[in-house]
Amino acid sequence: xxxxxxxxxxxxxxxxxxxxxxxxxxxxxxxxxxxxxxxxxxxxxxxxxxxxxxxxxxxxxxxxxxxxxxxxxxxxxxxxxxxxxxxxxxxxxxxxxxxxxxxxxxxxxxxxxxxxxxxxxxxxxxxxxxxxxxxxxxxxxxxxxxxxxxxxxxxxxxxxxxxxxxxxxxxxxxxxxxxxxxxxxxxxxxxxxxxxxxxxxxxxxxxxxxxxxxxxxxxxxxxxxxxxxxxxxxxxxxxxxxxxxxxxxxxxxxxxxxxxxxxxxxxxxxxxxxxxxxxxxxxxxxxxxxxxxxxxxxxxxxxxxxxxxxxxxxxxxxxxxxxxxxxxxxxxxxxxxxxxxxxxxxxxxxxxxxxxxxxxxxxxxxxxxxxxxxxxxxxxxxxxxxxxxxxxxxxxxxxxxxxxxxxxxxxxxxxxxxxxxxxxxxxxxxxxxxxxxxxxxxxxxxxxxxxxxxxxxxxxxxxxxxxxxxxxxxxxxxxxxxx
Numbered sequence: 001x002x003x004x005x006x007x008x009x010x011x012x013x014x015x016x017x018x019x020x021x022x023x024x025x026x027x028x029x030x031x032x033x034x035x036x037x038x039x040x041x042x043x044x045x046x047x048x049x050x051x052x053x054x055x056x057x058x059x060x061x062x063x064x065x066x067x068x069x070x071x072x073x074x075x076x077x078x079x080x081x082x083x084x085x086x087x088x089x090x091x092x093x094x095x096x097x098x099x100x101x102x103x104x105x106x107x108x109x110x111x112x113x114x115x116x117x118x119x120x121x122x123x124x125x126x127x128x129x130x131x132x133x134x135x136x137x138x139x140x141x142x143x144x145x146x147x148x149x150x151x152x153x154x155x156x157x158x159x160x161x162x163x164x165x166x167x168x169x170x171x172x173x174x175x176x177x178x179x180x181x182x183x184x185x186x187x188x189x190x191x192x193x194x195x196x197x198x199x200x201x202x203x204x205x206x207x208x209x210x211x212x213x214x215x216x217x218x219x220x221x222x223x224x225x226x227x228x229x230x231x232x233x234x235x236x237x238x239x240x241x242x243x244x245x246x247x248x249x250x251x252x253x254x255x256x257x258x259x260x261x262x263x264x265x266x267x268x269x270x271x272x273x274x275x276x277x278x279x280x281x282x283x284x285x286x287x288x289x290x291x292x293x294x295x296x297x298x299x300x301x302x303x304x305x306x307x308x309x310x311x312x313x314x315x316x317x318x319x320x321x322x323x324x325x326x327x328x329x330x331x332x333x334x335x336x337x338x339x340x341x342x343x344x345x346x347x348x349x350x351x352x353x354x355x356x357x358x359x360x361x362x363x364x365x366x367x368x369x370x371x372x373x374x375x376x377x378x379x380x381x382x383x384x385x386x387x388x389x390x391x392x393x394x395x396x397x398x399x400x401x402x403x404x405x406x407x408x409x410x411x412x413x414x415x416x417x418x419x420x421x422x423x424x425x426x427x428x429x430x431x432x433x434x435x436x437x438x439x440x441x442x443x444x445x446x447x448x449x450x451x452x453x454x455x456x457x458x459x460x461x462x463x464x465x466x467x468x469x470x471x472x473x474x475x476x477x478x479x480x481x482x483x
Contacts, residue, residue, distance in 0.1 A: 135165025202244020217251020
């Protein structure tokens with residue numbers, strides 16, 4: 001498939017729309033002009049983009065859960081509960097797995113079974129099957145903005161229906177919803193399909209409706225070094241901006257070392273602004289999101305709240321625009337709405353307590369410079385591989401291992417880079433694989449990991465990686481051996 005980072009021509013896009021809207025019967029209810037009028041009729045309190053910009057201006061960190069159930073009435077009940085009892089500033093509709101794979105017939109069966117049995121038989125909200133008007137019922141049932149969160153490689157029809165349904169924020173991208181989620185889908189295909197999503201977002205923008213777009217920051221969520229997730233987010237932001245997107249939230253998954261995580265959020269904002277300015281997208285507004293710990297959780301709920309609190313503290317001190325909140329049921333499965341609300345209230349308490357506090361450490365700037373240097377190495381090499389075209393360059397970069405996501409299931413991903421923690425718990429790189437780092441950066445990582453090996457009286461090896469993957473679930477940050 002030929003791709004390039006160029007805005008999709010109007011005639012070509014409209015021809016694609018005709019095909020997309022016939023993929024499921026609810027597509028016939030989408031009318032772009034009517035949908036724009038609906039958005040303009042909504043109160044500003046339901047506009048995601050504006051709420052993010054207001055929070056960034058005021059230095060506040062907003063709290064948002066993950067949540068979604070298959071039956072509309074139950075989904076509304078869940079959203080209202082999280083708004084009232086969870087004190088959520090922003091709300092999601094997490095989409096079910098069948099919809100993510102465009103398996104709408106099976107999603108339809110899941111809705112019917114959920115109604116028949118009186119319990120959720122899908123792991124999310126099947127928005128495509130419910131269609132435009134039922135999405136609007138959800139939007140109108142709460143007083144805060146709502147976002148679509150999912151994991152869909154080909155999200156074109158889902159975007160059409162949820163935008164027409166009144167959602168004002170949309171997560172995902174051609175990199176972040178491929179490498180961590182898919183096995184055999186070519187990067188070129190997901191980049192192209194997500195250019196459609198971004199072009200549709202751009203059309204709404206041109207018609208006076210600002211819809212927020214959010215690349216999925218944590219990727220696999222397991223020991224992902226900041227430079228990897230930063231590079232993916234920046235590239236997805238550039239691809240979105242080319243299609244006319246004007247409001248972008250770039251994300252990062254908490255790694256656990258306070259200094260490194262704060263440095264990561266700061267540099268994510270700075271570097272995204274830097275690359276957007278460099279390539280001519282100076283009118284794009286950028287905000288940030290920190291995802292609380294995405295790895296293994298302790299089963300004990302009291303201990304789980306400790307992990308949640310650490311992410312809340314990090315988000316607040318880093319001045320992230322929003323934080324995606326975990327629940328005390330992470331270790332056991334899908335949370336009850338009560339547990340979800342408890343995670344939100346815990347986060348809200350910490351964020352409010354930290355609102356007027358700032359963080360400074362003598363080594364913070366050093367960490368920021370390392371992240372900046374690493375990220376620029378990756379992004380610039382992708383531009384080079386694409387002969388200046390970042391859509392081409394990122395596909396070639398993934399194939400070459402220039403952008404290499406740890407533990408990703410996608411066959412296109414090189415899987416050569418191997419992360420582990422240093423002696424202070426910051427995520428470093430044990431094996432740089434084909435990452436295009438300078439020798440100084442490679443030496444920096446080698447030194448940091450050697451210091452840990454020396455302290456633990458063992459060789460730096462893959463066992464460190466295994467130990468670190470399970471450490472937080474066992475009550476530690478660094479997976480140290482038992483003596």
